[in-house]
Amino acid sequence: MTTSAPVRVARDGWIVARRNLIKIKRVPEVLVFVLISPIMFVLLFAYVFGGAIDVPGEVDYKEFLVPGIFVQTVVFGATFTGAGLAEDMQKGIIDRFRSLPMSRSAVLIGRTTSDVFYNVISVTIMALTGLVIGWRIREGVLDAATAFLILLVFAYSVSWIMAYVGLLVPSVEVVNNASFIVIFPLTFVSNAFVPTESFDGVLRTFVEWNPVSTATQACRELFGNTDPSVPVPDAWSMQHPTIYTLLISMAIVAVFAPLATRQYKLSTTK
Amino acid sequence: MADMVRASGLVKRYKSVEALSGLDLTVQEGTVLALLGPNGAGKTTAVRVLATLLTPDAGTAEVAGIDVLANPAGVRERIGLSGQYAAVDEHLTGYENLEMVGRLYDLGRVKARARARELLEQFGLAEAGDRPAKTYSGGMRRRLDLAGALVAAPPLLILDEPTTGLDVRSRLQLWDVIRELVAGGTTLLLTTQYLEEADRLADEIVVIDHGKAIARGTADQLKAQTGGERIEVVLADAARRDAAERVLALVARGPVQVDDDGRSLVAPVHDGQRALARTLREFEDAGIAVLELGLRRPTLDDVFLSLTGHAAEADPSSETVEVSA
Ligand SMILES: Nc1ncnc2c1ncn2[C@@H]1O[C@H](COP(=O)(O)OP(=O)(O)OP(=O)(O)O)[C@@H](O)[C@H]1O
Ligand SMILES: [Mg+2]
Numbered sequence A: 001m002t003t004s005a006p007v008r009v010a011r012d013g014w015i016v017a018r019r020n021l022i023k024i025k026r027v028p029e030v031l032v033f034v035l036i037s038p039i040m041f042v043l044l045f046a047y048v049f050g051g052a053i054d055v056p057g058e059v060d061y062k063e064f065l066v067p068g069i070f071v072q073t074v075v076f077g078a079t080f081t082g083a084g085l086a087e088d089m090q091k092g093i094i095d096r097f098r099s100l101p102m103s104r105s106a107v108l109i110g111r112t113t114s115d116v117f118y119n120v121i122s123v124t125i126m127a128l129t130g131l132v133i134g135w136r137i138r139e140g141v142l143d144a145a146t147a148f149l150i151l152l153v154f155a156y157s158v159s160w161i162m163a164y165v166g167l168l169v170p171s172v173e174v175v176n177n178a179s180f181i182v183i184f185p186l187t188f189v190s191n192a193f194v195p196t197e198s199f200d201g202v203l204r205t206f207v208e209w210n211p212v213s214t215a216t217q218a219c220r221e222l223f224g225n226t227d228p229s230v231p232v233p234d235a236w237s238m239q240h241p242t243i244y245t246l247l248i249s250m251a252i253v254a255v256f257a258p259l260a261t262r263q264y265k266l267s268t269t270k
Numbered sequence B: 001m002a003d004m005v006r007a008s009g010l011v012k013r014y015k016s017v018e019a020l021s022g023l024d025l026t027v028q029e030g031t032v033l034a035l036l037g038p039n040g041a042g043k044t045t046a047v048r049v050l051a052t053l054l055t056p057d058a059g060t061a062e063v064a065g066i067d068v069l070a071n072p073a074g075v076r077e078r079i080g081l082s083g084q085y086a087a088v089d090e091h092l093t094g095y096e097n098l099e100m101v102g103r104l105y106d107l108g109r110v111k112a113r114a115r116a117r118e119l120l121e122q123f124g125l126a127e128a129g130d131r132p133a134k135t136y137s138g139g140m141r142r143r144l145d146l147a148g149a150l151v152a153a154p155p156l157l158i159l160d161e162p163t164t165g166l167d168v169r170s171r172l173q174l175w176d177v178i179r180e181l182v183a184g185g186t187t188l189l190l191t192t193q194y195l196e197e198a199d200r201l202a203d204e205i206v207v208i209d210h211g212k213a214i215a216r217g218t219a220d221q222l223k224a225q226t227g228g229e230r231i232e233v234v235l236a237d238a239a240r241r242d243a244a245e246r247v248l249a250l251v252a253r254g255p256v257q258v259d260d261d262g263r264s265l266v267a268p269v270h271d272g273q274r275a276l277a278r279t280l281r282e283f284e285d286a287g288i289a290v291l292e293l294g295l296r297r298p299t300l301d302d303v304f305l306s307l308t309g310h311a312a313e314a315d316p317s318s319e320t321v322e323v324s325a
Helices: A005-026 A029-052 A061-090 A093-099 A106-133 A141-168 A172-188 A201-209 A211-223 A241-267 B043-050 B072-076 B094-104 B109-122 B138-150 B168-183 B195-201 B219-226 B238-251 B272-286 B300-308
Strands: B003-013 B018-028 B032-036 B058-063 B079-082 B156-160 B187-192 B204-209 B212-217 B230-235 B264-268 B290-296
Touching: A005 A029, A005 A106, A005 B094, A029 A061, A029 A106, A061 A093, A061 A106, A061 A141, A061 A172, A061 A211, A093 A106, A093 B079, A106 A141, A106 A241, A141 A172, A141 A211, A141 A241, A172 A211, A201 A211, A211 A241, B003 B043, B003 B187, B018 B032, B018 B043, B018 B058, B018 B187, B018 B204, B018 B212, B032 B043, B032 B195, B043 B058, B043 B156, B043 B187, B079 B138, B094 B109, B094 B138, B109 B138, B138 B156, B138 B168, B168 B187, B168 B195, B187 B195, B195 B300, B204 B219, B204 B300, B212 B219, B212 B300, B219 B300, B230 B238, B230 B272, B238 B264, B238 B272, B272 B290
Parallel strands: B032 B187, B032 B204, B079 B156, B156 B187
Antiparallel strands: B003 B018, B003 B058, B204 B212, B230 B264, B230 B290
């Protein structure tokens, strides 16, 4: 039986993704631990730091916070991709994959694809947590759906960054530590927890062009968690957060998918 | 007959060791070649190069006429590999593992499913087939991994120490499966530390040590290289040693060896059967009682010892230490 190359990539990727999903089904504890930290962040910022943070306009801090937590959750969730790949690379199963006539990028595509499902689950849980503490969707269903879609697309692109990291480092523990080097500046030097206005100079520019900020901004606008009377920062990225976030997500995939694929080939024939 | 595997001058260097230092290897279609060597000899490295998992630093290799380096994808379509350490997914059931491999071999969903059940049956895993592989014993994992190599019924099967860690029954069963496959036309390249295994299964044996082939031939040819038969005696009473040695000297074609304990003697002989009969008679006449008396053909252990100067045993630098049979 012969199958054309692109079909084969998609199909093999799906077969590997299905295998990863079976693991989540068999070991659901994995999900619990990765979700605990965002829930702790919600509680910490909403009830501990929240009082000290001023949000411009007539918006409750909890409403302001939850879209930021969504973005933080999916960015943290990408660690899962890196850790999963690093684990696979150490386990015997990778030798089986490599000796099969399957598409070479299927292991990576399968991993990033199964993590989309994982993100759907984690965003759902975070949304429920948000609703409990007082966050609301104030715009239409279509806008809300667009917001969730942007979250998933952005998450997918970050998965590829972490896939690359997962292949560069030798073990799962190192992935978890290394990922913080990527994740911490991205999520904390952003408008996810504090307003853009609280940054100055170079930091302010970084915040405005940081995709975590624009994804957060896009979600806030689409869910209706902003005060329309408060002006949005002048930067193009903040003026067009949806388009900017989609463009930068595509750019990230365009750069990191080939990098990760190359690294996979390198680290599997040494 | 065409060559299924043709490798020449394979070199693979790691920082401090040369795992392969110019290995040449040929396996004819439809035959079994055993790569025999102690821990650290380079068996796994050689297998991984042929299975496209490792790029050699020098040398060329072809599988079924396809260049391993130029067209690894083509090679992968024609091989089934079972590596030294079981390549199974612990969280999947045995059935899911095999079905996944079948799909990735492009068998199609229906065929992949049927094949998975068939193999579980064949390898005595039918009952455990719907349990996660995590719950399998070492031997069961090993068998599941072997089944994985057979999913697509590839023309070349590469097995790296397939029976290490299996109990005697499973080992015999596996040998049967292997013989059946070979009878059906499959070519087999297998590595082993068990001399008996090479003897039983292989048409040709390549002995490797320090990354190089140091001898090759059929089991009989290798044994002939080591020298012929010999008579081995264990005396009931050490006091009769000198008398026994005199008798053996009559039939021996070389010096008679006496062991430290003074009760075991070994004599190399030409015509084994007649020499044995004569020894028996002379012992009878002289009233020498024996615990054991026998004719022994050289084993591959002897072959190994005479070729490498050390027995086929664990290399201290290697991680896995196993005592060979
Ligand atoms: N990735 C590696 N890095 C460094 N050295 C290696 C590596 N892989 C193998 N070696 C070395 O190469 C040599 C050959 O190893 P190989 O695994 O091929 O031996 P083997 O014949 O399969 O041994 P065993 O019977 O123990 O499985 C050994 O000295 C080993 O230490
Ligand atoms: Mg080995």
